[in-house]
Amino acid sequence: AGGVVVLRPGPVAGWLGDAAPAPTVAPTSEPDPSPVLAGPDANAPQPTPDGVRAAIDPLLGQAALGSRVNVSVVDVTTGQSLYARGGDEGTVPASVTKLVTGVTVLAARGPGHRIPTRAVAGATPGEVVLVGGGDPTLAVDGDGFYPGAARLDTLAEQVRQALGGAAPTKVTVDATLFPGPVHGPGWDADIPTGGYGGSITALMTDGARRDPAVARRTFDDTNGAAARFAEPDLAAGRAFARLLGLGDDVRVGRGKAPAAAGESAGAAPAPGTELGRVESLPMIRLVDIMISDSDNVVAEALARQVALARGQPASFAGGAAAMDAVVAELGLPADEISLADASGLSRTNRISPSLLTDLIALAGNGRRPELAAIFGGLPVAAWSGTLDGRYRVAATKAGAGAVRAKTGTLTGVHSIAGLVTTAEGRLLSFAVLTDRAVGDTDSTRQALDRITGALAGCGCR
Template sequence: MSPKQVPRGEEGAVRREDSHYRPAGSAGRGTGGSAHGNAVGRVPVPEAHPKRRPPAEPDLGSSPGDTSPAEPPPSGSPPGGDVRLPSPGEPVPAAGSDSGEPGGSGGPGGSGDSGGPGGPGGLTGEPTAEPPCRPARRRPTGADAGCCRPCWPRWWSLRWPPSGSPWRSRARWRSGARRCRASSPRPSRRRRRSWPPPTRTRPSLPPGGVRAALDPLVSASALGDRVNVSVTDVVTGGDLVWPGRRRRHRTRVVTKLVTGATVLAARGPGHRIPTRAVAGATPGEVVLIGGGDPTLAVDRNGFYPGAARLDDLAEQVKTALGGTAPTRVVVDSSLYTGPVHAPGWDDDIPSGGYGAAITALMTDGARSDPEKAKRDHDDGSHAAERVEEPDLHAGRAFAQLLGVPTDAVELGAAPEVGPDATAGASGGELGVVQSLPMVRLVDIMISDSDNVVAEALARQVALARGQPASFTGAGESMEAVAGELGLPVDGLTFADGSGLSRANRISPSLLTELIALAGDGSRPELATIFGGLPVAAWSGTLVDRYTDAAAKAGAGMVRAKTGTLTGVHAIAGVVTTADGRLLGFAVLTDKAPADGLEKARVALDRIATALAACGCR
């Protein structure tokens, strides 16, 4: 440790004070400090210390052999009176020099006890007596061990530093006074606070209160005899209802929450799906390659606002071909493999208006009449007639934009591109359009409960992990990503990404833990699933619900996904309670009466409303 500089005394004379400083050649004896190890006392510097007073009687509380005063005066502090320091040209003996008696009481390395007029210390005249100093309540320690609280104001008032000293301002003088005063502080009346302050967290809701509020509603006959509920405090992560929360159920639309979370984790919210056109094997041949964008539109009148358009792609192709007229269109939808309908789908799903054949190339979600579908959607009906071969349907629309006859459209594969291929060579890119960002696609899927978009996004999870873009590859990839997110996947089964398959198995706890994960901020990309959740009595699939007198309190307070198959009903989402808490909840039943669709929906709405109105205290 280097010596610490302390205020100058007179005319630039420097006083040193450091508990571990010892001049060269000093053994510690006669210095007022320790003689073993590192010095623990202060070492007087001859040119700065006046004559010392004789040692007082040993303190009764000190160790044997310790003859230091019980309350030493301020170290290195000259008492009141006039002192003369050596003139600038006058030599001053250095501490620890060979002259004199090393370590002796009167030598250059000593304490200057024999100093007087003309003595080795270079001081002339006898200093006046110090102001009386009453011992402090607590013995000072540290660098200011020589100070005592009652005497420092009087001493400093007598020793106001001259203009040549480094303490040129009253503020710095007061700072030194505070350091001296701190060596003997008064007992503080202020309450001591620890730092950092303790984290303030809300007490979690008592589980018994939530169960007491929900039990009468869960036992409603409209929900059947196999109902399981999971409720989680999103702030604390605590589980409030657990009976059957890990039991796996057949689910429908709530599977889309897992699809959205896994594709956001695998692809990222900014990922876009490309649709490309490349040159074919013969001049004039154009190959349209599907990348899996289900929202691709033919023109500005597409079903999905802001979607990529084939007419823009056709203009790029015409520009790239120059004077060569297109003569043939080949549709490459080989990105997807396996069947176009999932195992476990009901027979009426492909033709019932809520599902379609899943291919890598399609326009407007495989809707045959986008204009009519938009009008029905605005009226609250999400069903729409779908085409049987979505990829060929898109290829024919693209051919018309290029001026190619529709009978010149066929399925095929794009030619391989060699390393030295030029822009006009076989396989060279002629144009590309990009889909909406992934976060927007997830929002469309959840808010409109779009099954076709859900199947396309599930395949994006498989592609991101290098797996086959099929129903099987998508389900396995979703399960793997869910496990990487820390969700409970034991016994989890995904037969598709939309939840239409009756082979799906999912537990209420997975849904509520997913909601808590999306809300705690640890995975910011997952929080975007909340933006697509329908609002009770206001948007999406909940726009016409929560109209029952017992469920009106949930209007605007519940955001949730619902799902319905024959005998299977589910709801999962978030709700703000009466005391301002955010809860994640999931209610699943798969043995409801087959003819009680409306009654089951009302019963589910009442459960969510009970949470919204519950203080649960």
């Protein structure tokens, strides 16, 4: 979706930064890749509402879906609604919330935006203040969880050069950019400690993971769960202090960086002087990571970027309010969304299926090319991410390679929203949400896959 508009050298190269230098040796010849998701056919016949109804209506009564299944299907090119059942009803969305997070942060910040982490001179001689800008992917060194992330060891080297021969004596961390609670409202009790969420602070390394190398190695086996620091800002400060040579037993405290006060009269830099800065991957890549890995900590950090861009507090409440405002700016029905967080972990979130399909269609129709960055990380049926092991049985395999979607799961809540190419080449956006599911996880997921697979397998005329 939007591939013709966005996935080309010009804008993406600009969003990602300077292009890599041309190789001096010709690369090894490789065979052309097999297509995974069919591109839209501009001349494909448009499905009819009656055809879509005939394809999916019989599947909405599957027992595993429970008593409430809300659905919306929209033609991406025309924006026409082709099917709605409870389409305007707020439904618990689980992780498909991240589609809204991705679109709103791309609209508010732009695909090329990078999040800074800074070090400044403190108020006392030898004090270095590590200032968090909200980059959840910041690494300690080259063995971080997120490939290509900004690194504290790079920042520490900048600080040493800025200080000349002077040795730092103290590290203070400033994570005040994110005020308010560090855990989201409506989170299940085990979320802060269960490895899928964590404390959301403006300064952290590796999404607050304690051992990023182990987390990376075991990601598939644990479905992304990992042990996390309860106080990520202090953990990052201790790592930075070690990199500056202060030792493992140094005490790191919290504080606020002093405002820059101009030139120093002595050899030491004046309080507030910037000693170094590193910047995150561009926003287009952070959105990819959030969606492809369903990374809850990254999602909450990106919502706070929306808040900062719209003059709101960078908190759970401020992020939700700012996302709501951007949804309205995009011409979408903001009265059909009510958020408490940006990851979908909160059970108090409500989003209508029709808002999701309208949002996906807006991102995919080419009119706002920067928004199409949400599709880069979307799992492909029977191919990647959370859809890798799905759409592989006879009842669902029509969707293999034709469905690209974000999934969501909480106990009793299952959702899927994204894009599907019909058998005749028409691109549709869809959202299927059930928040009263009664089946086991596998049977409910397969019931959802049968619905979207039916759209892939028909011309729906």
